[in-house]
Amino acid sequence: MxxxxxxxxxxxxxxxxxxxxxxxxxxxxxxxxxxxxxxxxxxxxxxxxxxxxxxxxxxxxxxxxxxxxxxxxxxxxxxxxxxxxxxxxxxxxxxxxxxxxxxxxxxxxxxxxxxxxxxxxxxxxxxxxxxxxxxxxxxxxxxxxxxxxxxxxxxxxxxxxxxxxxxxxxxxxxxxxxxxxxxxxxxxxxxxxxxxxxxxxxxxxxxxxxxxxxxxxxxxxxxxxxxxxxxxxxxxxxxxxxMPLSKKQALSLVNKIEFDESAKRAFYTELSRTLYDKYTSFASNPLLLTIMLLTFSNHASIPENLNEFYEEAFTTLFNMHDATKDCYLRDIRTGLGCEEFKTVFSYICFKSYFRGQFEFTEHQLRERIQEAQSRFPLYKFTIEDFQEDLTLSVCMLVKDGLSYRFSHRSFQEYFAALYTCKLTDDVQSKLLATWFDESISVVGDEYMAMLYNLQPDKVNKIVLCPGLKKLKELYDSMGFSVELLKELFSGVHLRRLYKLENSKRVTDYTIDFGISNRYLCNILMITCKLNHFFYSNAEGIKKSREIASTWVSEREKQDPQNRYHIEPIEFDDLMIFLDEHNFTVADFLEACKWVEARFIFSFKILEKYSENSISRKKKVSSILDEL
Known part of the structure; x- marks a missing residue:
């Protein structure tokens, strides 16, 4: 050891x-x-x-x-x-x-x-x-x-x-x-x-x-x-x-932070002994490591999952006056309790997240607080006091010049997910389906992962399965074919890959796709991400690189000065190219086996849940206005 x-x-x-x-x-x-x-x-x-x-x-x-x-x-x-x-x-x-x-x-x-x-x-x-x-x-x-x-x-x-x-x-x-x-x-x-x-x-x-x-x-x-x-x-x-923080870096970071010395010493010792190895996903992330220090100093323990982690972090910040000094004094100007304050803040996070607001002017922030004030009339507080608590007491927002931004976007995403759980199934389904249709950040953001951790069965059943049912209908009628790919994707993109060999950069290429049907593509990607899809096919990868490299070689012959500026390839043009270079449609589909594997995996999720598709006639903005 x-x-x-x-x-x-x-x-x-x-x-x-x-x-x-x-x-x-x-x-x-x-x-x-x-x-x-x-x-x-x-x-x-x-x-x-x-x-x-x-x-x-x-x-x-x-x-x-x-x-x-x-x-x-x-x-x-x-x-x-x-x-x-x-x-x-x-x-x-x-x-x-x-x-x-x-x-x-x-x-x-x-x-x-x-x-x-x-x-x-x-x-x-x-x-x-x-x-x-x-x-x-x-x-x-x-x-x-x-x-x-x-x-x-x-x-x-x-x-x-x-x-x-x-x-x-x-x-x-x-x-x-x-x-x-x-x-x-x-x-x-x-x-x-x-x-x-x-x-x-x-x-x-x-x-x-x-x-x-x-x-x-x-x-x-x-x-x-x-x-x-x-x-x-x-x-x-x-x-x-x-790269994430190594254990040595995590310990060094904790050592540098100005914090109550006795609490920091205890945390440092436990981080060295067991905590880093047990909670590597937390301890290797600078923000989450900082939150670990805060929660450990307050509870002498670390939550097992990320949602509990953010809950305890919020509670700690709510009850802590100044972490850099040896004092922990409650100083909340609104007079709201922790749960009341969290409810109001969650609503602000929810509305701002779906509006794409990650920072606010003074006027915009006051509007969001006033909106929440109207939503929860039983909670008595002034806009000025809540704004001060957000920035000075609980520190969920940071003032940066004339703007206010979240101390970190992950707080906005977690509390937006928390408020989403309070909505009815029908509203959740309509809102998120429409968002999947409009947003390009569904997969990259942590919001869906946090919502899934809060209510995994509900996300699979009411959010993902309606879309999976549509995918299944397409798959059953077309099979895994170029026609099916055309329904989802706008064409083929070539993804440029790099390797360092003997300190020299080596370039390789593989096949990827541009998105056409954003709703169904987001459904497919999120289903696989949240349900831990894994796939490996060496032959398919080899064929993908073979086709992509051949396309790049032809491009370089035609325009060597702009060899990296490779435009997306429409499917019809791709079929002509494949035929001219002795590739078959079967070769192309073999190169795309990773897409079919995602379909098959997702259909297994669909089998576990049964739900009819829900109408998606409204815009996200119009649904938000009703909430």
Whole structure:
């Protein structure tokens, strides 16, 4: 058995933070000398003026991005290097270190960083921003993509947003200089939170990212997001996934956190002995590890499942005044009890989640609270008191400039799921079926997994089975055929895969599909995800790669300059291609066996439950208005 690591209350975080701050200061003052090569010739006077503006930009943005609020540090932003653990990126079985951005840049010019909620994507992006200042000769720009949610589609522009970020932070350039520096490849552009863009803006933001990164291809683009189907077809982007915390990293993170020393020491010891190994899925996630510390300090135990975990976390935060000090005082201005407050908050989460609101203006937040106030007239509280409790007492929301956002989206998703359980079966079925028809985030979000954990049989029976019945009817009438695939998918996409062999990137391709019937595709994917589908077919994978690689080879012959810009393939064109290259329809269906396996697995779920399909005539928005 591994010996437990001994708790040592050394302020390593302060040492690292101070060292990083000194390095950043040095980098900021010498910044212009490193990057002025990306700009057209200036006069000596212009160079001094613009150089001063650039150094101001680095100083201001470095200061802003080096501090954040967390569940522990709830009132005063904390330097990230006082507690941050550098997580790795997984790329086809290899681990890429992120402590120095230079290692990340070796992956390529266009990088996707995906990971589940709480894994640390946003803080990683801040770290990469700061590392760019310290370690490279590029200009870093960090954009939070959710800022586009407040814009009209016609006003969304990555070109303008990058310029605005530079200008707002003191580095205002004439357009000719700005464009020239982009053409020269002077930037590392970090786009954080693609999954936080509202669904009515997603297509526009996606198109903007693609066109901007194609036009100014010499720059480096790093985009963070939860996994999403929209990345299918982004063939010139390398997709990586954020690694979980190792046991050593988890212990190091706990050691760095400022918290009641006796509680932290006890938790650290138990984490080293048994808790990490027993609850790896919790302890390897920075957010959930923090919640583990909070709940352990309050209950001296850890819940067995994720739903209980969030329940205890909320209860702990509700009853705790300041986790960084040795005091636990209840300070709720509304006077509501824990269950009453949770009911109101759950309603706010429910309404905002289905409206695609992940952050609020002051006015929007007050509207949501007033809406909940009207919904629960027996609960007496003022809008002002509830707003203050959300941000200062329970810390479910964080104020960020003029906006309010959830301390983490997973809280919004859990409490939205909790409120969903209070709805009648008929309303749940209609709402979720319509949402499946409209949303592209069903699979990537944690909402459905949380709802399933709260009511597994009901989700299978009233949410999934109506759609599975429709799928079964199609399958029975068409069999597993190209005609069936046409009913669900818009065409074939080629998914680009990467492997690192001897430090060199090797490219491979496989077959995937673009979604046409969103409702049925979401039903199929969610059924398999929630009910733990697993499938492996070496022959099918081999055939898929064979067909895909042949298509890519033909594409490269026709247009070698744009070999990565592979458009989706319509089924009719695919049939012609297969025939011309000695592949049969049977070969193609063999390559797609993984799809048929999902059908067969899902039909076994259908057999367990019996329910008629429910009408889906309304929009999500109209159903919400009635609730």
């Amino acid at each position: 591994e010996n437990p690591i001994v708790y040592s209350p050394v302020d390593a975080g302060k040492i690292i933070s101070d060292t990083a701050a000194n390095l950043m200061k040095s980098a900021a003052t010498s910044g212009w000398a490193k990057v002025k090569k990306y700009f057209k010739d200036f006069s000596a006077e212009e160079s001094i003026e613009i150089g001063t503006a650039f150094n101001d930009y680095i100083r201001v943005t470095q200061e802003r991005n080096s501090k954040i609020k967390t569940l522990i540090y709830r009132r005063v932003p904390k330097d990230i290097y006082s507690f941050y653990e550098c997580v790795g990126l997984r790329l086809e079985g290899k681990v890429i270190k992120t402590s120095n951005v230079s290692d990340v840049l070796k992956i390529g010019k266009k990088i996707l960083v995906t990971g589940t909620g709480g894994i640390g994507k946003s803080i990683l992006m801040k770290h990469l921003f700061l590392s760019t200042i310290k370690e490279t000769e590029y200009i870093p720009v960090l954009l939070e993509l959710r800022k586009f949610n407040g814009m009209e589609n016609k006003d969304i522009s990555i070109y303008r947003a990058v310029y605005q970020t530079l200008s707002d932070n003191g580095f205002a350039l004439a357009d000719e200089y700005y464009k020239y520096s982009l053409e020269k490849g002077g930037y590392i552009i970090l786009l954080d939170g693609f999954d936080e863009v509202n669904r009515d803006k997603l297509k526009k933001v996606q198109d903007e990212i693609k066109s901007f990164s194609d036009k100014f291809e010499k720059n480096t683009y790093i985009i963070s997001s939860r996994p999403t189907e929209m990345f299918i077809g982004w063939n010139d982007f390398v997709e990586t996934s954020v």
